[in-house]
Amino acid sequence: MNYDLLGIGTGPFNLSLLAMLKKTSLRYHFKEMKNNISWHSEIVFSDSLMQTSCFKDLTTSIDPTSEFTFFNYLVSEGLFYTFMNTGRTVVNRREYELYLQWAANKLSENIELNSEVVSIKAHDQYFEIYTQSADGIKIDQAKNLCIGTGPISRIPNFAKNLISPTLFHAKSNYLKGNIFENKNVVIIGGGQTGLEIFRNALHGNWGRFQSIKLLSSRPNLQPLDESPFTNEYFTPQYVNCFYKLDQLEKDHYTSAQKLASDGNTPKYLEFLYNDLYQLKHISNDERIIEIMPNRKVYRIEKESTHYTVQYFNQFTKKEEKLNADIIVLCTGFETKAPEFLKELLPHLALDDQERFIVNQDFSLKLNQGNQQGKIFVQNFSRHGHGISEPQTSLMPWRSATIINSLLGHEFYKTNLEKSNFINFCRD
Numbered sequence: 471m472n473y474d475l476l477g478i479g480t481g482p483f484n485l486s487l488l489a490m491l492k493k494t495s496l497r498y499h500f501k502e503m504k505n506n507i508s509w510h511s512e513i514v515f516s517d518s519l520m521q522t523s524c525f526k527d528l529t530t531s532i533d534p535t536s537e538f539t540f541f542n543y544l545v546s547e548g549l550f551y552t553f554m555n556t557g558r559t560v561v562n563r564r565e566y567e568l569y570l571q572w573a574a575n576k577l578s579e580n581i582e583l584n585s586e587v588v589s590i591k592a593h594d595q596y597f598e599i600y601t602q603s604a605d606g607i608k609i610d611q612a613k614n615l616c617i618g619t620g621p622i623s624r625i626p627n628f629a630k631n632l633i634s635p636t637l638f639h640a641k642s643n644y645l646k647g648n649i650f651e652n653k654n655v656v657i658i659g660g661g662q663t664g665l666e667i668f669r670n671a672l673h674g675n676w677g678r679f680q681s682i683k684l685l686s687s688r689p690n691l692q693p694l695d696e697s698p699f700t701n702e703y704f705t706p707q708y709v710n711c712f713y714k715l716d717q718l719e720k721d722h723y724t725s726a727q728k729l730a731s732d733g734n735t736p737k738y739l740e741f742l743y744n745d746l747y748q749l750k751h752i753s754n755d756e757r758i759i760e761i762m763p764n765r766k767v768y769r770i771e772k773e774s775t776h777y778t779v780q781y782f783n784q785f786t787k788k789e790e791k792l793n794a795d796i797i798v799l800c801t802g803f804e805t806k807a808p809e810f811l812k813e814l815l816p817h818l819a820l821d822d823q824e825r826f827i828v829n830q831d832f833s834l835k836l837n838q839g840n841q842q843g844k845i846f847v848q849n850f851s852r853h854g855h856g857i858s859e860p861q862t863s864l865m866p867w868r869s870a871t872i873i874n875s876l877l878g879h880e881f882y883k884t885n886l887e888k889s890n891f892i893n894f895c896r897d
């Protein structure tokens with residue numbers, strides 16, 4: 471057996487696990503298909519702020535004495551005093567990426583870059599992991615796995631056959647150069663990414679557009695709810711309560727709590743509003759610049775060099791359409807079982823919507839009679855563990871839960887926190 475644990479992917483979540491494994495005696499190794507550590511770098515702009523505090527780093531909430539905290543990064547890089555003088559606890563995404571790269575560099579002996587896991591076979595006592603790299607296929611063996619391969623871009627059905635340099639998902643290499651110059655641009659999606667592309671376009675990134683319209687199915691640009699009681703959803707105590715609900719209730723709550731995890735950064739809305747005021751009323755910019763909420767797009771047709779976008783106005787209850795030269799899909803991300811799990815799928819328990827059933831310790835529920843080790847997943851259980859699952863808020867706690875489960879005892883204390891003010895499920 472090569473390893474006790476093989477991790478797949480080194481986004482922030484598996485990096486947190488790696489950082490916290492450092493204090494254990496487990497044998498572990500992580501594979502990353504990219505040739506570097508980067509964090510959604512295609513959609514990081516100079517004004518892209520984190521939606522979470524820098525205290526919510528790889529380890530602090532469980533192990534603040536770890537060498538991988540954001541504060542150790544600041545001190546090690548000689549940034550402590552100047553950072554404190556900025557008065558911020560919310561950093562921009564590029565800064566967070568630099569922090570992740572610094573941590574990954576310290577963990578590099580356990581990270582294999584340029585290594586894409588392509589398939590996995592299950593044996594009685596271990597997994598066999600096949601990795602594609604420049605040197606060909608490599609085979610490793612591990613008792614347990616942790617999948618941290620992240621979400622993938624969501625392309626709506628109406629756009630699936632149209633992807634091209636003039637119609638693309640925001641997270642793509644097409645978003646560069648002067649592609650908006652003299653063009654009628656349409657952004658579909660009013661989440662944070664849609665807004666960031668809209669605002670950066672107003673600032674002249676990607677050239678001087680002719681017109682720009684942002685279509686969103688949401689009823690307005692809606693702020694992230696960061697109020698203190700709502701933030702109690704992002705605590706271990708809440709997740710433990712949520713976990714006990716039945717699936718129908720869980721689905722109801724994850725959808726009802728959307729704005730607690732998926733709203734627009736309130737400060738960013740203020741910046742954008744001020745930019746629009748400046749552009750329209752001070753600079754008297756006469757180009758068409760519109761934010762159009764309540765519009766549900768259902769069809770796009772390509773006609774020679776332009777597109778016709780058809781949508782339903784949920785406010786007026788009328789069908790509408792417009793023309794576009796460039797369309798940017800800011801339609802979010804989705805979680806799907808990775809291809810490399812294909813052979814293992816018969817061993818995995820799925821719910822009636824084909825989603826993984828994830829145990830409380832973040833391991834996949836396996837069908838009865840299976841003798842292998844555990845397959846842990848990070849960021850695959852929003853439906854099971856709640857809206858904190860795709861966020862950085864609880865990543866050290868989740869990493870600690872996984873490590874405790876691997877070791878079979880409480881190596882990291884996971885319930886030191888005093889009671890929440892909201893009593894969700896205590897007797």
Ligand SMILES: Cc1cc2nc3c(=O)[nH]c(=O)nc-3n(C[C@H](O)[C@H](O)[C@H](O)COP(=O)(O)OP(=O)(O)OC[C@H]3O[C@@H](n4cnc5c(N)ncnc54)[C@H](O)[C@@H]3O)c2cc1C
Pocket residue numbers: 478479480481482483484501502503504508509510513519520521522585586587588618619620621663803808810848849860861862863
């Ligand atoms: C634009 C954006 C901004 C966000 N901002 C915030 C924020 O401010 N605060 C917050 O709490 N959350 C934020 N999130 C949500 C969340 O923190 C991120 O999505 C985070 O990147 C999730 O981490 P991850 O480790 O699950 O996945 P990822 O970061 O996507 O990393 C997955 C890694 O796995 C690798 N991989 C995939 N398949 C394979 C394979 N077969 N073999 C080997 N490697 C593989 C990929 O190359 C990648 O490096 C944001 C998300 C996005 C998209």
